[in-house]
Amino acid sequence: MFGAARHSRRGRGTALVMGGVLLAGAAACGGGDGGGDDKKPHGGPKAPASAAGPRALTEAQLTAASFTDGETVGKYTASEFTLGAPHSDDYTADPAVCQPLVSLAADVTDHDMRSEVNRRVDVAGEMLGLSVAVQLRSYGGGDAARVMKALDKAGRKCADGFTEVRSVAKGKYLKVEPVRAPEFGAGADEVRAYHFTILDVKGKLRLHDYLTVVRSGSTTLSFRADLLGTKDFGGVPESVTDAQWEKFRSVVAPG
Numbered sequence: 001m002f003g004a005a006r007h008s009r010r011g012r013g014t015a016l017v018m019g020g021v022l023l024a025g026a027a028a029c030g031g032g033d034g035g036g037d038d039k040k041p042h043g044g045p046k047a048p049a050s051a052a053g054p055r056a057l058t059e060a061q062l063t064a065a066s067f068t069d070g071e072t073v074g075k076y077t078a079s080e081f082t083l084g085a086p087h088s089d090d091y092t093a094d095p096a097v098c099q100p101l102v103s104l105a106a107d108v109t110d111h112d113m114r115s116e117v118n119r120r121v122d123v124a125g126e127m128l129g130l131s132v133a134v135q136l137r138s139y140g141g142g143d144a145a146r147v148m149k150a151l152d153k154a155g156r157k158c159a160d161g162f163t164e165v166r167s168v169a170k171g172k173y174l175k176v177e178p179v180r181a182p183e184f185g186a187g188a189d190e191v192r193a194y195h196f197t198i199l200d201v202k203g204k205l206r207l208h209d210y211l212t213v214v215r216s217g218s219t220t221l222s223f224r225a226d227l228l229g230t231k232d233f234g235g236v237p238e239s240v241t242d243a244q245w246e247k248f249r250s251v252v253a254p255g
Contacts, residue, residue, distance in 0.1 A: 054217035057138040057252065059115035062219070065251035066136050066244070067119045073243045077124045078134070092165045098158040100151040101176060101194065101211065104137065104222065111143040111150075121240050128228045132240050135222040136248070144218050151192050151213060172199040174206065181212060182241045187249050189215045195235070210235045214245070221248060 057065075067078035091103040099108060106113045115138045122131040139147065155176055164171040174197045181193035196209040207230060212223045221244060225236040 054142075054144075056114040056140045056218045059117065059138075061251065062115055062117040062136045062138055065248040066117045067121065067134060067247070073121060074237075074239045075123055076121045076132075076237070076240060078119050078121045081118055081120055090167070093154075093158075094163045094165055095158075098154050098162040098173075098176075100147065100154045101158060101162075101173070101196070102164050104135075104147060104220075109147075111147050112140045113143070114138045114140050130225060130227045130233055130237070132236060133222075133224045134240070134244055135224075136219060137222070138219050140218070142218075144215050144220050145189075147220055148190050148192060148213065148215050155192065155194055173197070174199055179210070179235060181214075182236075182238050184214050184241075184245050187216045187253055188245075189217065191215075193235070205230050208232045212236045212241060214241075216248070216252070219248075219252070221245065 067073070069078065069080050071078045090108055091105070092108055093099045093102045103109075104111070104113075106116070117136045119134045120131060121134055123129045137147075138144075155178055158173070159176050161172065161174045161176070164173060177195045177197075179193045179195045181191040184191060191212070191214045193212040194210070196211070198207045198209060199205075200207055208227065210223075210225045210233075212235075214221050223236045223241055223244070225233070227233050
C-alpha cells in the first residue's frame with residue numbers, strides 16, 4: 001500500500017494522513033493481460049477439494065506456525081492486528097493482472113484459500129518505523145502454486161507501474177522491480193521478492209515497499225515491509241523472514 005493508508009490498516013490508527021495517502025486519478029499502466037476496469041479478477045471456478053495438490057493446512061496449524069503476540073525477533077516484536085487483517089477491505093489493482101502485488105485476500109482473488117493467519121512485526125513504540133505484515137495462507141487444490149504463478153506474471157506485466165484502488169483513494173505504483181530473495185532452504189518450493197516505488201500525494205516524493213512471498217507445499221508465507229518516509233530501507237529484514245520460516249518448518253516438518 002501507499003503512505004499512511006498502509007499503516008492505518010495495519011493497526012497503527014486510522015487517522016494518520018501522511019506521505020502518499022490520497023492519490024486521486026492516477027493513471028493505470030496500459031496493456032497486459034487482465035486489463036480493463038474490473039476491480040476483481042474473474043477466473044474460472046475454484047478447484048474442488050479433491051483436486052491434485054498438497055493437503056491444505058488448518059487454521060490451527062497455521063496459528064501454531066506463526067509468530068505469537070508479543071514474540072520478539074531481535075529488535076522487532078510481533079503482534080496481532082487490532083483493526084482486522086491487512087488488506088481486509090477491497091484493495092484492488094488496475095489493471096487487474098497486478099492484483100497479487102496489492103492483495104491476496106480471499107475476497108479479492110479467485111484462489112481457493114482455506115485458512116489465513118496475520119501478524120504485524122515492528123519495533124515496539126515506533127509509530128513511524130519499519131513495519132512488516134506477515135501473512136500465512138493455506139490453499140486447496142494446488143492453488144498455492146497458482147498464486148505464485150499469478151504473482152510472477154504480475155511482476156512482469158506491471159513492471160512499469162499500476163494503480164492501486166480503494167473505496168476513497170487511489171495510489172500510483174511507479175515501478176515494480178524484482179530483488180534478490182532470501183535463501184529459505186529446504187522446504188521452500190519457490191520464492192518471489194519485489195521492490196515497489198510509490199508516488200506520494202504531492203507527486204514529488206517517492207516511497208518504498210518490499211514484498212517477499214515463499215511457497216511451501218500448500219502454504220504461502222508473505223512478508224510486506226513499509227516505512228513512513230522516503231528512505232529506501234533495502235528490503236524485508238531477513239531476521240524476520242528467517243525466524244518465521246524456522247518456526248513454520250518446525251511445525252510442518254519437525255525432526
